[in-house]
Each structure stands twice: as C-alpha cells, then as structure tokens.
Amino acid sequence: MHDLIYGIGALAGWIAFAYKLSHLRQDWHNPGLRTITAAFGFSALAFTLNVGIIYQPIDAALGVPNLTKLFIHSSMVIFSMLILQMLGYWRYPVLRARRRARVYLVLGLIVVGAMSALILVAPIHDRYTIHFWKTHAGQTTMLWYLTIFLTSLSVALIAIAYRAWRFAALTRQLPWLRRGLRLTALGAVLSFGYCACRGGFLVLLLAADIRIDPLVDVAMPFATAGQIVFFTGLTMPSWGPRTGLDQLAAYRALEPLWSALHRAFPQIALHSSADGESTLGGVDYRLYRRMVEIWDGQLALRPYRSGAPSSAQEEAEAILDALHRRRDGHPAPAAAVDHRPAPRDHELEWLVDVSRSFADLTPARELDRA
Structure with missing residues (x-):
C-alpha cells in the first residue's frame, strides 16, 4: 500500500x-x-x-x-x-x-x-x-x-x-x-x-x-x-x-486605458518586459494583471482628479483630464483630491467600458503624441 x-x-x-x-x-x-x-x-x-x-x-x-x-x-x-x-x-x-x-x-x-x-x-x-x-x-x-x-x-x-x-x-x-x-x-x-x-x-x-x-x-x-x-x-x-475568448477580448479592450496609465506611471507594471508577458501563460492571469495595473494607475492619479464620475464616459473623461493635469504639473484642488471609486460587482465590465470610452476620446490620441 x-x-x-x-x-x-x-x-x-x-x-x-x-x-x-x-x-x-x-x-x-x-x-x-x-x-x-x-x-x-x-x-x-x-x-x-x-x-x-x-x-x-x-x-x-x-x-x-x-x-x-x-x-x-x-x-x-x-x-x-x-x-x-x-x-x-x-x-x-x-x-x-x-x-x-x-x-x-x-x-x-x-x-x-x-x-x-x-x-x-x-x-x-x-x-x-x-x-x-x-x-x-x-x-x-x-x-x-x-x-x-x-x-x-x-x-x-x-x-x-x-x-x-x-x-x-x-x-x-x-x-x-x-x-x-x-x-x-x-x-x-x-x-x-x-x-x-x-x-x-x-x-x-x-x-x-x-x-x-x-x-x-x-x-x-x-x-x-x-x-x-x-x-x-x-x-x-x-x-x-x-474557453476564455471573452477574457481575451476584455484583455485587448483594456489596452488603450492601460497604455495611457502605464506611460504616465511605468512603475505600475507588475513585471518588466524581460520577464515575459505573464508568469502564468494564460489569459486569466494577464487579464488580472492588467486590471491591477489599471487600479494602481488610477490610485496614482488621485492627486490630479476631481469629482466622482457616475458613468464610464465620465470616468474616461476624468482620467484623461487627470493625465493632462499631471503632464502639465497642475494637481486638482485639495478638496477634490479624495476620489475613491466605489466597489463594483462587475469591475471588469466597468473597466472595459471605461477603456472603450477612453479610446473614443480624440484628446486621448493627442495625449499619445504629447
């Protein structure tokens, strides 16, 4: 035995x-x-x-x-x-x-x-x-x-x-x-x-x-x-x-928002490019990693944000505005800094909508060239 x-x-x-x-x-x-x-x-x-x-x-x-x-x-x-x-x-x-x-x-x-x-x-x-x-x-x-x-x-x-x-x-x-x-x-x-x-x-x-x-x-x-x-x-x-085609689509949909935040805050990357696309090899982990990096980027933007947007379109606009403020060295008024996104039951869907809205904003493409 x-x-x-x-x-x-x-x-x-x-x-x-x-x-x-x-x-x-x-x-x-x-x-x-x-x-x-x-x-x-x-x-x-x-x-x-x-x-x-x-x-x-x-x-x-x-x-x-x-x-x-x-x-x-x-x-x-x-x-x-x-x-x-x-x-x-x-x-x-x-x-x-x-x-x-x-x-x-x-x-x-x-x-x-x-x-x-x-x-x-x-x-x-x-x-x-x-x-x-x-x-x-x-x-x-x-x-x-x-x-x-x-x-x-x-x-x-x-x-x-x-x-x-x-x-x-x-x-x-x-x-x-x-x-x-x-x-x-x-x-x-x-x-x-x-x-x-x-x-x-x-x-x-x-x-x-x-x-x-x-x-x-x-x-x-x-x-x-x-x-x-x-x-x-x-x-x-x-x-x-x-069975993760939807997750792969979501991963790609997060690219515009993630790219903008990553350029502004390279330190949010969980792994360097030399370490490979993922340490897991599956779309589950890559998607999770991208979500975490977006959350970290949003946290780093807090000093430049104002208000608490209620829609994905407003959130995308707020992020874009905050990125411009950071680039120009103009933090948001002190009273408006404490932007804390409320927990959501469908965080992935929310981030995908925000990223798509962000990609549709013409100034986002201008920011890429700045």
Whole structure:
C-alpha cells in the first residue's frame, strides 16, 4: 500500500511537471513559469524516491542506508518554498517578488542545511528500512531532524493556503484563476494533514512515550491527495484560454486605458518586459494583471482628479483630464483630491467600458503624441 499511494503521487507529479515543461520551452525567461516547473519536479522527485523499489537501490548506490530520506524531505521543503515564490511572482511587482523569493530561498537552504547536518550524524545508517518514521523517530537526533522538517513544511503550507485563498478573493472576475487558487489552498490544507498526523505521532512519542503507528500510515493518503489537488489548482489557470475568448477580448479592450496609465506611471507594471508577458501563460492571469495595473494607475492619479464620475464616459473623461493635469504639473484642488471609486460587482465590465470610452476620446490620441 505504501508504494501504491506514493506511486500515484509520483505519476501525478511527473505528468504535471511535463505539462508545465511544455509551457516553459515556449517561454524560458518567465520566472514564475520556471519556478512552478521546478516545484513540480521536486514534488515528483520526492514521491518517486518514496517508492520502495527506487528508494532501496539508491540507498545501496550511495552506500549510506536511509540517506535517501534526506533527499525526499528536502525536496518537500523546497517544493513548498518554490510555491510561495511562485505566488509572489503572480501577485507582486517583479522586484518585490524577487526580494521575497530570495528570502524563501535562504530559509529553505537553512532548513535543508540543518536537516542535512542532523541526519548525517544520526545513528540510523546501519541498516536499510522503508519504515523510517516508525523505526527511527524515537532517536534523539532524528527527533530534532523530523521536528525541523515538519515545522518548516507546516508553516509553509499554512502560508500557501492563506495567501492563495486571499489572492483568489481578488480575482472574482477571472474564474479559472480564482478556482485554481482555491484548489491550491485546498491542496495545501490536505497536505498539512500529512504534517498533522506525523506531528501528532512525534508529540505523543515525545510527551507520553506512546506509539500510535497508524498515524504514520494515515498521513500518506493526505500527502498524495494534497499534491494531486495542488497540481490541479496550479495548472488550472492555464486551462482557461480554451474557453476564455471573452477574457481575451476584455484583455485587448483594456489596452488603450492601460497604455495611457502605464506611460504616465511605468512603475505600475507588475513585471518588466524581460520577464515575459505573464508568469502564468494564460489569459486569466494577464487579464488580472492588467486590471491591477489599471487600479494602481488610477490610485496614482488621485492627486490630479476631481469629482466622482457616475458613468464610464465620465470616468474616461476624468482620467484623461487627470493625465493632462499631471503632464502639465497642475494637481486638482485639495478638496477634490479624495476620489475613491466605489466597489463594483462587475469591475471588469466597468473597466472595459471605461477603456472603450477612453479610446473614443480624440484628446486621448493627442495625449499619445504629447
């Protein structure tokens, strides 16, 4: 049963890895795509190494029994750190995302370094066993090793679930991206079930010297189910273009408004042109990114705006007027600066109407030449 459960996870992992690798070949310079492909590779590697017929020969080749467990657990930690990096690339401007990615990388390397030091000195290399937790969890050095592993993985999975769920709340106009992020959060929660079961096993063993071996076995289905849901959620946004003709049309319709705001405020770009058109490869993300950049551009225009337009035509005129004011260095009167657009249930449709109205304004084309 052990090999079957982990074998299913390994198969799902390599399928997901191959799927994203096909996208990466078309857009190698895309940092988010590189990150998610690497994450799938580490996950697939972890599940593959857990299969007994692979685990034991590798240990034999290394000449150090049970050392393969270090590669398995390190791959799981690195996978979680890469997913956190990827969510950062999806949501934040490239410079901020890269700073966060470096932090996650350093944290991951610290965890892997500590685990490596502990497992290399632990007295567990005298004989091979596939029942690693049941056999060695009671040993003091290994107790520290497993505690560091489970704690770091648990914290990362909770962070992934929280951030993916919050991110999904911002993408209600983009169903494929929203569904994918929610499934990603669910996958993180299911994967956390693995940590909860094995963490419970360690706590009972340490605090009361009670061994409940079934907790170790129950954790395995959580790991495989969680990863399969992870793979589904993280690839789902790229399924959208097959049914996303309306979204593609909306993406193109936002071009006039986005271009004008981007020229005025280049810093609103979530990613530089060198980073690829999107870090996701699907229209869902590109459309979401364009909406966010328009919102940021509108926020940057607040000192130059006046009034609170009630129609898309009036909003387009207000934006154009604000762009002229900014170009000429004439902020709006102080009393009129606090322009806060009211939340709308159909924000995408509103922005499309505003952009089309903006494109119809003759002065907008004059502004392009200014």
